[in-house]
Amino acid sequence: MQPLVLDIPGTPKNPFTLTIPVDGALLDLSDAEVRFPTPGTARVDVEPVNEGFLLTGLLEIRVQLDCSRCLAPVMRDVSEGFRIVLSRDPAGGDTDDDWVFLAKDERLFDLAPIVRDLILVALPAKPLCSDSCMGLCPECGSDRNRVQCRCTSIPVDPRWAALQSLRAHEDPPEREEAIHGTTEEKDIEEPA
Numbered sequence: 001m002q003p004l005v006l007d008i009p010g011t012p013k014n015p016f017t018l019t020i021p022v023d024g025a026l027l028d029l030s031d032a033e034v035r036f037p038t039p040g041t042a043r044v045d046v047e048p049v050n051e052g053f054l055l056t057g058l059l060e061i062r063v064q065l066d067c068s069r070c071l072a073p074v075m076r077d078v079s080e081g082f083r084i085v086l087s088r089d090p091a092g093g094d095t096d097d098d099w100v101f102l103a104k105d106e107r108l109f110d111l112a113p114i115v116r117d118l119i120l121v122a123l124p125a126k127p128l129c130s131d132s133c134m135g136l137c138p139e140c141g142s143d144r145n146r147v148q149c150r151c152t153s154i155p156v157d158p159r160w161a162a163l164q165s166l167r168a169h170e171d172p173p174e175r176e177e178a179i180h181g182t183t184e185e186k187d188i189e190e191p192a
């Protein structure tokens with residue numbers, strides 16, 4: 001059997017629960033630059049309802065992303081619930097939930113597209129190893145969380161560039177020495 005395919009017996013009378021492992025490598029998410037260090041799980045309560053089955057699920061999986069500033073690995077635990085009706089009625093029945101048609105003699109339902117969407121929605125647009133991550137130096141590429149390079153250019157928002165050129169004759173403000181090499185709590189002032 002393929003991973004993430006639920007086997008729904010033809011006409012179950014009572015609710016039941018399926019717990020299935022989620023192997024992220026099989027989700028075809030490599031374009032999203034997300035990796036899966038460990039398998040996750042999808043726990044799905046299956047409840048017979050008039051039009052078919054109500055699936056109430058919880059997806060839990062750990063994902064690994066790259067910090068958008070310094071490229072260090074960033075771990076996130078995704079925990080997302082979902083509700084979906086598997087309808088035996090091609091018109092969907094009278095449900096307000098999202099529904100998927102499942103023909104009368106069909107009992108296999110592939111959960112992979114739903115799991116994939118849940119993960120994509122949960123991913124941060126700009127993952128950060130730390131809110132105060134100082135990123136990589138655009139000139140020498142060194143990790144400014146770990147080393148203070150000698151490069152002079154400080155990337156500035158273009159809207160501030162004019163202001164900075166006004167200040168150019170002044171000495172640059174002293175940079176805090178508190179630059180640590182870890183992702184622990186940091187108390188670094190934002191660059192001026």
Ligand SMILES: [Zn+2]
Pocket residue numbers: 067068069070071072128129130133134135
């Ligand atoms: Zn970072």
Ligand SMILES: [Zn+2]
Pocket residue numbers: 137138139140141142149150151
């Ligand atoms: Zn540099």
